[in-house]
Amino acid sequence: MTREPLKLISNSVLTNLAASVATNIDRYVTGNFNDLAKENGWEIETSVASHEPLELAKLSPSGGAESEIGNSLIVFNSFHGMTPALAREERLWARLCHVECLEFSRQRWLRSSTDPEGQVRKHFFAPSLPGSRDDNAVGRLWWNGYVASLATPGDIERGLRALLSRANRRLQIIDRADTAFRKPLLQGIVRLLIRESWFDTRDDAVADFMHEVNRQSGGIVFEALSNSSIDDHLNRCLATAKLRKKS
Amino acid sequence: MKISESTTYPHPVLTPWSDDIAAAPLSSSILTQVVDDRQRIKVTCEASLDHAGILDLISEGKATFGIYVRCQETGLRELRDLEFPLGSHTFAPGALLGRVQLRPMIWTREILAAYLPNGAHSEYTEPMSVGAGQFLALDVEHVFDVSHPSLPPIESIFEVKENPNLAEGEFMVDTGADRIAIRMASQTFQLVQQLRDTNGAARAALMSALYAPAIMEILDQLREGTEDFERFRWLHPFRARCTSVGVDLDNPSLLNDAQRLLGNPFADLSFIISEG
Numbered sequence: 001m002t003r004e005p006l007k008l009i010s011n012s013v014l015t016n017l018a019a020s021v022a023t024n025i026d027r028y029v030t031g032n033f034n035d036l037a038k039e040n041g042w043e044i045e046t047s048v049a050s051h052e053p054l055e056l057a058k059l060s061p062s063g064g065a066e067s068e069i070g071n072s073l074i075v076f077n078s079f080h081g082m083t084p085a086l087a088r089e090e091r092l093w094a095r096l097c098h099v100e101c102l103e104f105s106r107q108r109w110l111r112s113s114t115d116p117e118g119q120v121r122k123h124f125f126a127p128s129l130p131g132s133r134d135d136n137a138v139g140r141l142w143w144n145g146y147v148a149s150l151a152t153p154g155d156i157e158r159g160l161r162a163l164l165s166r167a168n169r170r171l172q173i174i175d176r177a178d179t180a181f182r183k184p185l186l187q188g189i190v191r192l193l194i195r196e197s198w199f200d201t202r203d204d205a206v207a208d209f210m211h212e213v214n215r216q217s218g219g220i221v222f223e224a225l226s227n228s229s230i231d232d233h234l235n236r237c238l239a240t241a242k243l244r245k246k247s
Numbered sequence: 248m249k250i251s252e253s254t255t256y257p258h259p260v261l262t263p264w265s266d267d268i269a270a271a272p273l274s275s276s277i278l279t280q281v282v283d284d285r286q287r288i289k290v291t292c293e294a295s296l297d298h299a300g301i302l303d304l305i306s307e308g309k310a311t312f313g314i315y316v317r318c319q320e321t322g323l324r325e326l327r328d329l330e331f332p333l334g335s336h337t338f339a340p341g342a343l344l345g346r347v348q349l350r351p352m353i354w355t356r357e358i359l360a361a362y363l364p365n366g367a368h369s370e371y372t373e374p375m376s377v378g379a380g381q382f383l384a385l386d387v388e389h390v391f392d393v394s395h396p397s398l399p400p401i402e403s404i405f406e407v408k409e410n411p412n413l414a415e416g417e418f419m420v421d422t423g424a425d426r427i428a429i430r431m432a433s434q435t436f437q438l439v440q441q442l443r444d445t446n447g448a449a450r451a452a453l454m455s456a457l458y459a460p461a462i463m464e465i466l467d468q469l470r471e472g473t474e475d476f477e478r479f480r481w482l483h484p485f486r487a488r489c490t491s492v493g494v495d496l497d498n499p500s501l502l503n504d505a506q507r508l509l510g511n512p513f514a515d516l517s518f519i520i521s522e523g
Contacts, residue, residue, distance in 0.1 A: 018425060018480065019425075048340075082341075083321075083339070083340050083341020083342065084321035084322060084323065084341055084342060084344070085320070085321055085340075085341035085342070085343065085344040085393075086341055087321075088320050088321060088344055122478075127425075127478070127479075127480045127483060128477045128478070128482065128483060129319065129320060129321075129322060129477075130477050130478075131477070131478070133322070177319075177322045177324065178324060180322065181322040181323055181324040181325075182324040182325075183325075218254065219250075219254065219256060219381065219382060220380050220381070221326060221354040221355075221380040221381065221382065222326075222380060223326040223380075224311070224354055224355065224356055224379055224380035225379055225380045229379065229380075
């Protein structure tokens with residue numbers, strides 16, 4: 001299993017790329033950046049993190065939930081030494097989307113787009129936490145895996161299946177930092193998602209539930225509670241959400 | 248866990264901002280340091296508390312002291328038990344980045360069947376049951392910054408642009424793109440370009456006149472939250488600069504904060520001037 005250091009582009013290369021999306025649109029849609037990537041500033045090796053290039057070749061651009069789960073597993077498991085701080089590094093995700101994962105990113109996000117420039121700006125760069133966590137073609141896959149590793153340590157696929165099986169779950173849970181990164185609460189929510197069939201009845205069920213969780217959980221120190229107490233609390237939130245939906 | 252000074256609790260909570268309990272509030276001093284070559288951050292917290300009842304609950308193991316840590320950049324939300332009154336925790340490599348908010352607090356570890364602390368406000372007439380995982384005392388929030396070595400320089404966030412539709416002598420600020428555009432009419436634009444190419448007082452004065460109100464406008468727009476601007480590249484170095492000089496984006500003092508972000512008007516403002 002060959003590993004290579006993860007590479008970053010320089011700030012100036014990043015700035016130039018971000019300012020030249022329209023100029024470079026043919027490279028994004030059908031071409032590549034291989035000639036530019038030979039220039040200075042395209043290959044800054046990280047000393048702390050590496051990846052397995054052969055694994056990245058297995059990424060599937062089909063876009064369904066199964067593909068998102070499988071891709072998240074590939075990226076999270078084949079990147080070594082990653083930290084949340086490094087995963088906020090736009091220069092890393094931009095390098096991957098312009099070189100190693102260009103074909104995947106193109107097939108995933110540009111294939112049928114009527115606004116390829118907008119899609120490139122959104123999915124090939126990562127200028128903020130939401131940008132790297134939710135939008136970047138590769139970054140979002142690592143963050144999926146990272147949140148799943150917090151939710152179900154030891155069985156990341158189980159967490160990924162709970163969090164990604166319906167699109168709205170990601171939006172309602174992973175996109176909410178106060179939930180996604182608060183381990184005891186996240187773990188309780190995932191336990192409930194796995195055992196409660198009500199969430200499979202319709203897409204907005206999880207939104208109704210999360211509304212109640214936010215409303216009822218403000219002053220609770222979940223870290224001081226047992227799993228069963230957290231489950232009791234979340235069951236009460238669920239019961240209220242169901243009642244509200246009926247009324 | 249969002250803690251607001253306007254939040255009320257069913258039981259008395261010792262805080263610096265409420266009169267639930269008439270006693271000196273929990274007060275903490277925080278020390279942060281980088282402890283190894285993996286850039287791990289160690290936080291040491293020394294607490295001061297002068298309330299016998301709550302101190303007894305801690306020593307009996309019914310309540311515990313710790314810090315709630317929130318990091319916008321990495322998403323981290325973590326409550327950490329600490330030794331009382333002096334404790335420390337070393338975070339994993341890369342767990343923290345940029346602005347880190349940290350609030351010392353004391354919370355219940357188990358149900359308190361009859362809680363009525365000394366000094367409780369007269370509206371609390373009877374001892375009450377307080378569940379596990381409830382706040383007993385909150386300190387003010389402490390903020391520190393973990394540097395982001397790869398942040399683009401703040402000068403890259405502005406660009407001066409010509410807009411013939413504006414009246415001469417006026418300018419407007421456009422925050423709806425990756426760089427903040429300061430737009431002005433043609434003659435004004437030419438004048439600004441000439442003065443930007445000079446050195447000395449005229450250039451510094453011009454830049455103060457141009458950038459101070461622009462920054463005030465940005466601070467004003469960010470007052471209601473940064474969500475609408477997260478997709479624009481300028482926000483992140485701007486926010487980092489605010490953190491480093493202690494500007495509170497939720498409650499800005501527009502003129503004062505603009506001066507702080509600029510160093511001070513009419514000084515050497517080259518650090519913030521876009522040459523692009």
